Amino acid sequence: MSNHIYKKLELxxxxxxxxxxxxxxxxxxxxxxxxxxxxFEVTETRGHIENGKIDHWQxxxxxxxxxxx
Amino acid sequence: MSNHIYKKLELxxxxxxxxxxxxxxxxxxxxxxxxxxxxFEVTETRGHIENGKIDHWQxxxxxxxxxxx
Amino acid sequence: MSNHIYKKLELxxxxxxxxxxxxxxxxxxxxxxxxxxxxFEVTETRGHIENGKIDHWQxxxxxxxxxxx
Amino acid sequence: MSNHIYKKLELxxxxxxxxxxxxxxxxxxxxxxxxxxxxFEVTETRGHIENGKIDHWQxxxxxxxxxxx
Amino acid sequence: MSNHIYKKLELxxxxxxxxxxxxxxxxxxxxxxxxxxxxFEVTETRGHIENGKIDHWQxxxxxxxxxxx
Amino acid sequence: MSNHIYKKLELxxxxxxxxxxxxxxxxxxxxxxxxxxxxFEVTETRGHIENGKIDHWQxxxxxxxxxxx
Amino acid sequence: MSNHIYKKLELxxxxxxxxxxxxxxxxxxxxxxxxxxxxFEVTETRGHIENGKIDHWQxxxxxxxxxxx
Amino acid sequence: MSNHIYKKLELxxxxxxxxxxxxxxxxxxxxxxxxxxxxFEVTETRGHIENGKIDHWQxxxxxxxxxxx
Amino acid sequence: MSNHIYKKLELxxxxxxxxxxxxxxxxxxxxxxxxxxxxFEVTETRGHIENGKIDHWQxxxxxxxxxxx
Amino acid sequence: MSNHIYKKLELxxxxxxxxxxxxxxxxxxxxxxxxxxxxFEVTETRGHIENGKIDHWQxxxxxxxxxxx
Amino acid sequence: MSNHIYKKLELxxxxxxxxxxxxxxxxxxxxxxxxxxxxFEVTETRGHIENGKIDHWQxxxxxxxxxxx
Amino acid sequence: MSNHIYKKLELxxxxxxxxxxxxxxxxxxxxxxxxxxxxFEVTETRGHIENGKIDHWQxxxxxxxxxxx
Numbered sequence: 001m002s003n004h005i006y007k008k009l010e011l012x013x014x015x016x017x018x019x020x021x022x023x024x025x026x027x028x029x030x031x032x033x034x035x036x037x038x039x040f041e042v043t044e045t046r047g048h049i050e051n052g053k054i055d056h057w058q059x060x061x062x063x064x065x066x067x068x069x
Numbered sequence: 070m071s072n073h074i075y076k077k078l079e080l081x082x083x084x085x086x087x088x089x090x091x092x093x094x095x096x097x098x099x100x101x102x103x104x105x106x107x108x109f110e111v112t113e114t115r116g117h118i119e120n121g122k123i124d125h126w127q128x129x130x131x132x133x134x135x136x137x138x
Numbered sequence: 139m140s141n142h143i144y145k146k147l148e149l150x151x152x153x154x155x156x157x158x159x160x161x162x163x164x165x166x167x168x169x170x171x172x173x174x175x176x177x178f179e180v181t182e183t184r185g186h187i188e189n190g191k192i193d194h195w196q197x198x199x200x201x202x203x204x205x206x207x
Numbered sequence: 208m209s210n211h212i213y214k215k216l217e218l219x220x221x222x223x224x225x226x227x228x229x230x231x232x233x234x235x236x237x238x239x240x241x242x243x244x245x246x247f248e249v250t251e252t253r254g255h256i257e258n259g260k261i262d263h264w265q266x267x268x269x270x271x272x273x274x275x276x
Numbered sequence: 277m278s279n280h281i282y283k284k285l286e287l288x289x290x291x292x293x294x295x296x297x298x299x300x301x302x303x304x305x306x307x308x309x310x311x312x313x314x315x316f317e318v319t320e321t322r323g324h325i326e327n328g329k330i331d332h333w334q335x336x337x338x339x340x341x342x343x344x345x
Numbered sequence: 346m347s348n349h350i351y352k353k354l355e356l357x358x359x360x361x362x363x364x365x366x367x368x369x370x371x372x373x374x375x376x377x378x379x380x381x382x383x384x385f386e387v388t389e390t391r392g393h394i395e396n397g398k399i400d401h402w403q404x405x406x407x408x409x410x411x412x413x414x
Numbered sequence: 415m416s417n418h419i420y421k422k423l424e425l426x427x428x429x430x431x432x433x434x435x436x437x438x439x440x441x442x443x444x445x446x447x448x449x450x451x452x453x454f455e456v457t458e459t460r461g462h463i464e465n466g467k468i469d470h471w472q473x474x475x476x477x478x479x480x481x482x483x
Numbered sequence: 484m485s486n487h488i489y490k491k492l493e494l495x496x497x498x499x500x501x502x503x504x505x506x507x508x509x510x511x512x513x514x515x516x517x518x519x520x521x522x523f524e525v526t527e528t529r530g531h532i533e534n535g536k537i538d539h540w541q542x543x544x545x546x547x548x549x550x551x552x
Numbered sequence: 553m554s555n556h557i558y559k560k561l562e563l564x565x566x567x568x569x570x571x572x573x574x575x576x577x578x579x580x581x582x583x584x585x586x587x588x589x590x591x592f593e594v595t596e597t598r599g600h601i602e603n604g605k606i607d608h609w610q611x612x613x614x615x616x617x618x619x620x621x
Numbered sequence: 622m623s624n625h626i627y628k629k630l631e632l633x634x635x636x637x638x639x640x641x642x643x644x645x646x647x648x649x650x651x652x653x654x655x656x657x658x659x660x661f662e663v664t665e666t667r668g669h670i671e672n673g674k675i676d677h678w679q680x681x682x683x684x685x686x687x688x689x690x
Numbered sequence: 691m692s693n694h695i696y697k698k699l700e701l702x703x704x705x706x707x708x709x710x711x712x713x714x715x716x717x718x719x720x721x722x723x724x725x726x727x728x729x730f731e732v733t734e735t736r737g738h739i740e741n742g743k744i745d746h747w748q749x750x751x752x753x754x755x756x757x758x759x
Numbered sequence: 760m761s762n763h764i765y766k767k768l769e770l771x772x773x774x775x776x777x778x779x780x781x782x783x784x785x786x787x788x789x790x791x792x793x794x795x796x797x798x799f800e801v802t803e804t805r806g807h808i809e810n811g812k813i814d815h816w817q818x819x820x821x822x823x824x825x826x827x828x
Binding site: 009010011012013014025026029030060 | 349350351352353355407409412
């Protein structure tokens with residue numbers, strides 16, 4: 001693993017269900033154009049409120065992926 | 070949306086279930102006295118332990134709400 | 139409670155299910171050797187990705203426990 | 208001045224013009240209900256974009272005001 | 277304790293004596309209007325100088341109090 | 346809005362006029378290749394000095410844009 | 415001094431008197447099991463409130479001690 | 484440029500007009516005694532309020548200048 | 553007050569007594585060469601340990617003073 | 622230089638030798654696809670351990686490059 | 691890897707040579723009592739000066755190691 | 760050591776070789792005018808790039824020196 005170079009993307013995923021689903025939604029969308037995603041880090045957790053209830057979560061994450069030789 | 074002025078409240082919600090429920094509990098209580106809540110940001114995630122297990126989660130959040138003209 | 143002295147441990151728990159389970163797994167393992175755990179604080183939330191999906195979550199937490207007199 | 212106790216409010220002001228106007232708009236709205244505002248600190252500067260241009264600025268500020276004896 | 281919802285206030289207390297007295301002064305003033313204060317966190321410690329000596333301390337604190345059901 | 350996935354770019358804009366113009370210049374350049382920019386956050390404000398005067402401002406911002414389905 | 419390796423502990427001490435006593439109480443308890451403590455850093459200052467007064471202070475500190483050859 | 488050594492000063496400038504003018508005022512005053520100022524970084528933006536309006540801005544900046552050989 | 557330009561110094565004071573005395577010692581020493589000191593901010597609180605007891609406190613502070621016209 | 626707009630990339634380089642080589646490896650790989658790289662900032666320094674020894678360093682950096690007109 | 695629980699230690703290593711050697715010295719000492727060290731993160735880089743020259747480097751690191759089942 | 764008062768300087772050193780040399784260059788230049796430098800802390804590590812290679816490192820450090828009685 002010592003020869004890999006990684007690049008990081010910053011994404012925001014959303015979901016009406018919760019934090020885990022918001023992260024998975026962001027990864028599902030990113031996977032269409034980014035290969036070799038390896039890990040993520042959650043950097044911010046927010047949400048929108050409608051009528052006093054959580055309408056959807058918005059989770060910011062950084063995703064690391066390998067730049068292949 | 071450009072004419073709104075918002076105010077932020079800082080709350081701590083708790084729940085035996087998990088992070089999402091702790092946030093929802095805080096919002097449910099705040100809704101009794103605060104109108105027009107729009108979004109929240111999670112700023113701290115903690116919990117209490119009883120006998121080596123999570124007894125309840127305590128989630129600190131800031132809530133933004135509109136100050137109407 | 140005013141006479142207690144606490145010590146903090148830093149742990150990383152992991153789980154394929156989600157954030158709450160990763161914390162609980164870390165506490166379950168720590169409980170074998172640490173008595174009197176009282177609270178935890180989540181300090182970092184990360185995860186590993188396999189084939190564009192979350193493979194497992196890795197949650198860093200600090201755990202406070204009582205040093206008994 | 209050494210006997211004053213202050214309280215802080217957190218507000219978000221917005222303006223199509225710029226940062227200074229967004230702060231002034233937040234203060235103008237707060238002044239209707241808060242007396243004795245003394246100073247502010249800008250904690251976040253954001254903005255919304257429409258068609259590639261800044262539509263309006265959103266500035267978060269903390270406002271300190273005196274709690275009178 | 278798991279069912280409580282807390283709210284946080286941000287205050288600045290001052291005292292010519294020292295940090296502890298500045299915190300106590302802030303709490304004494306807040307107690308007139310806020311019931312059920314439970315804990316505080318010091319977030320900033322400053323002071324004013326007159327003729328090369330500390331004239332008074334100014335301590336910023338967040339105070340958590342219970343929102344009763 | 347709950348189904349959108351956003352990506353963030355980090356840009357630095359510059360201007361001899363001031364902070365607002367530096368942000369607008371960065372957005373004007375980014376708009377040539379990035380569609381659907383929605384908001385920005387200022388993360389750093391710097392400037393270059395010539396002969397004791399501000400020669401130009403350099404403002405770092407993160408820009409969020411929609412990844413369309 | 416250039417050959418020493420240090421390890422850090424994280425402790426929380428409490429006292430009804432003030433910040434300095436809370437630190438000293440933490441060190442007094444740690445000294446029973448940790449030899450060669452050299453310095454500390456205060457990382458968090460909190461307290462509990464009873465009836466609008468400070469009941470006790472809780473001070474978090476990191477303590478550095480020498481790992482002897 | 485690779486052989487220069489820089490030193491940083493921390494200044495606070497003020498202005499009734501706005502952020503840019505507060506920075507320029509700080510630089511104008513510093514230029515009397517500091518040669519070869521090259522860049523600045525804004526680290527804090529605050530202001531004083533009179534009668535619900537911004538009376539003046541106070542901007543903290545770090546200024547880098549060359550130590551000549 | 554709106555026309556003043558301030559400069560900040562960073563000092564570390566020490567004392568065997570406590571935090572307040574360490575700050576006062578730093579100011580007493582600085583006053584010999586710096587005129588017009590106006591305020592300070594505590595940025596770090598540390599201490600040295602001898603035989604399991606606090607030997608002396610070391611408090612880092614920033615001091616603001618006026619640059620007179 | 623006042624008319625340039627910059628974009629930042631976030632990369633992680635690795636090397637068995639040390640920090641400087643890890644940065645250089647990241648830049649060497651990025652140079653294949655990114656023109657006009659101008660500066661970098663190290664934001665995180667980590668490493669992997671094998672048998673109690675550093676196996677390789679992993680250094681996170683942000684790279685600024687010019688967006689040409 | 692998804693079933694491992696990790697614990698983190700905080701260490702300070704020193705060396706007259708440089709940053710990399712200070713980290714390696716800390717790991718070499720820790721290895722005598724800690725098994726299964728996996729990674730480290732550098733959190734602080736300092737040094738002592740004698741006669742205007744670097745006498746030795748002091749590097750603070752967190753070390754993650756596996757708690758085996 | 761308990762009676763010393765320290766002052767901190769903020770410097771930026773540069774070197775084509777690496778981080779350690781950049782720090783040493785800053786100290787060598789500062790030593791001409793500052794006596795009794797005791798320690799430094801690295802606060803920022805950056806560098807300039809020419810043709811895809813590191814041209815020189817720029818390391819920001821704070822230097823503590825004794826104010827003698």
